[in-house]
Amino acid sequence: xxxxxxxxxxxxxxxxxxxxxxxxxxxxxxxxxxxxxxxxxxxxxxxxxxxxxxxxxxxxxxxxxxxxxxxxxxxxxxxxxxxxxxxxxxxxxxxxxxxxxxxxxxxxxxxxxxxxxxxxxxxxxxxxxxxxxxxxxxxxxxxxxxxxxxxxxxxxxxxxxxxxxxxxxxxxxxxxxxxxxxxxxxxxxxxxxxxxxxxxxxxxxxxxxxxxxxxxxxxxxxxxxxxxxxxxxxxxxxxxxxxxxxxxxxxxxxxxxxxxxxxxxxxxxxxxxxxxxxxxxxxxxxxxxxxxxxxxxxxxxxxxxxxxxxxxxxxxxxxxxxxxxx
Numbered sequence: 537x538x539x540x541x542x543x544x545x546x547x548x549x550x551x552x553x554x555x556x557x558x559x560x561x562x563x564x565x566x567x568x569x570x571x572x573x574x575x576x577x578x579x580x581x582x583x584x585x586x587x588x589x590x591x592x593x594x595x596x597x598x599x600x601x602x603x604x605x606x607x608x609x610x611x612x613x614x615x616x617x618x619x620x621x622x623x624x625x626x627x628x629x630x631x632x633x634x635x636x637x638x639x640x641x642x643x644x645x646x647x648x649x650x651x652x653x654x655x656x657x658x659x660x661x662x663x664x665x666x667x668x669x670x671x672x673x674x675x676x677x678x679x680x681x682x683x684x685x686x687x688x689x690x691x692x693x694x695x696x697x698x699x700x701x702x703x704x705x706x707x708x709x710x711x712x713x714x715x716x717x718x719x720x721x722x723x724x725x726x727x728x729x730x731x732x733x734x735x736x737x738x739x740x741x742x743x744x745x746x747x748x749x750x751x752x753x754x755x756x757x758x759x760x761x762x763x764x765x766x767x768x769x770x771x772x773x774x775x776x777x778x779x780x781x782x783x784x785x786x787x788x789x790x791x792x793x794x795x796x797x798x799x800x801x802x803x804x805x806x807x808x809x810x811x812x813x814x815x816x817x818x819x820x821x822x823x824x825x826x827x828x829x830x831x832x833x834x835x836x837x838x839x840x841x842x843x844x845x846x847x848x849x850x851x852x853x854x855x856x857x858x859x860x861x862x
């Protein structure tokens with residue numbers, strides 16, 4: 537396994553992050569794995585040297601964190617793992633059970649710590665963006681959690697570039713804990729972050745730990761072929777809405793062509809592309825089989841040449857302003 541620094545911090549994380557959205561309760565999403573099925577996958581990830589594990593309180597309404605708390609510490613010491621979680625999505629029906637008020641941030645972290653069976657998280661991140669957020673309140677609350685010892689580092693997810701810039705600047709101006717990472721959607725088919733967000737993060741040495749490097753599984757196989765159908769693809773309306781454009785299929789075909797030429801899996805080509813992009817520290821992948829972990833780790837050794845990178849880049853179809861995607 538390879539490791540890299542999390543932005544300007546001295547913390548080192550694996551060059552692949554394990555995403556735990558697919559672990560929790562199948563009642564939330566039918567493709568999600570319960571604890572017994574998740575156990576060998578988490579063990580394989582730890583044994584492969586993956587130390588960066590990312591989850592969220594919203595995944596399976598907290599069950600993802602619960603499974604991690606029940607399983608992860610059987611295979612690794614707390615000190616070995618860089619554990620990341622997120623908050624912001626609804627965790628109840630009342631108006632303060634979501635968003636980035638000081639009230640909800642503190643309550644959400646305390647609840648996550650109980651589920652994860654730990655007294656701190658290494659990286660706390662915002663989740664879905666809330667346009668009416670008071671950014672100063674968010675920055676101060678995150679800083680106070682670091683000072684309390686419940687959080688080590690803070691970052692953001694799927695936040696507009698202007699808002700993230702403001703958070704970074706507010707933290708600096710007020711002498712508060714800096715944001716060390718950005719978790720944005722990024723893959724061969726989805727490169728909107730290259731417009732502003734990624735250049736900003738690279739300029740300020742903020743770690744990019746993107747999610748969906750495989751485009752929610754779209755880049756793994758041609759789902760138009762019924763033999764390649766999966767429970768996730770068939771039930772994930774986001775994928776159907778945002779990864780079925782002509783350019784997306786062109787990217788898929790290019791990925792498949794390179795994979796066939798190299799004798800590797802399409803998922804490995806997609807991961808290798810993400811790993812080769814400037815500023816990308818640790819793409820976060822999901823796994824629902826032990827074999828998925830081994831495949832992802834093998835992608836670290838796949839180095840795409842310039843011709844292959846140009847061919848993949850040439851398939852990109854930009855999304856219009858105001859497109860309803862991350």
